[in-house]
Amino acid sequence: MGSLPALPCTTGNPVRPARCRTDRSGHDSPTRTVIRPAVTHLTSTPGxxxxxxxxxxxxxxxxxxxxxxxxxxxxxxxxxxxxxxxxxxxxxxxxxxxxxxxxxxxxxxxxxxxxxxxxxxxxxxxxxxxxxxxxxxxxxxxxxxxxxxxxxxxxxxxxxxxxxxxxxxxxxxxxxx
Structure with a gap:
């Protein structure tokens, strides 16, 4: 049986790319797990x-x-x-x-x-x-x-x-x- 084509592992956010699980061949797994970081505010309160x-x-x-x-x-x-x-x-x-x-x-x-x-x-x-x-x-x-x-x-x-x-x-x- 042939393997499925590798899916690109991106979230659409170049600042915070997703981390993906890879199969044994080093390619992105078609059933990947995307780990998204917690949302943080990039703003701060002025003094x-x-x-x-x-x-x-x-x-x-x-x-x-x-x-x-x-x-x-x-x-x-x-x-x-x-x-x-x-x-x-x-x-x-x-x-x-x-x-x-x-x-x-x-x-x-x-x-x-x-x-x-x-x-x-x-x-x-x-x-x-x-x-x-x-x-x-x-x-x-x-x-x-x-x-x-x-x-x-x-x-x-x-x-x-x-x-x-x-x-x-x-x-x-x-x-x-």
Whole structure:
């Protein structure tokens, strides 16, 4: 009886090739056993110091945007004769800031400051954030930082060094390559 042709022993992943059982002739056995390595994450969490420096840079960048949005909103509110121009201005600044973060996190996982410090936000499964999830992260982070930085204290105690708002939103910060 003739032998079966040898099957190539590959997993389709050139980084992690499979190991195959071979027959006595040294060829791959048609009834091979493929041993797949355990899945490991190739990402790591950026340090808390790096994340706080990114946050400071973010505040500096957004100050100019907030001043512009606030000025435009104040002028429009005054021109329209609004009874509460200050509240309208504050809402415009808050919505501009929230929109900036949510859009950038949804679009590519990084704001300008995060790109500079090589930090990216993704879901815990490693996917891009949906717009609703990005908005949830904005709201939760604002609450966390507003409560005397509880989100930073949480990161010091968290086993993966993730912020509280990331845990609650199902997101994580990783080092961008």
């Amino acid at each position: 808390i110091g790096k994340r706080l420096l990114s946050l400071i840079y973010e505040v500096l960048l957004l100050t100019a945007v907030a001043l512009l949005a606030g000025s435009v909103a104040a002028e429009l509110a005054q021109a329209a004769g609004a009874a509460t121009p200050r509240m309208i201005t504050q809402m415009a600044v808050a919505l501009t800031t929230a929109g900036y973060f949510a859009w950038q996190w949804h679009r590519g996982g990084q704001t300008l400051a995060m790109k500079t410090w090589r930090i990216r936000v993704e879901t815990t499964a490693g996917a891009r954030l949906s717009l609703p999830r990005a908005l949830l992260r904005v709201i939760l982070s604002a609450i966390g930082y507003g409560l005397l930085g509880i989100t930073v204290l949480w990161a010091l105690l968290d086993r993966d060094r993730q912020f509280l708002h990331d845990r609650l939103a199902g997101t994580r910060l990783v080092r961008a390559v």
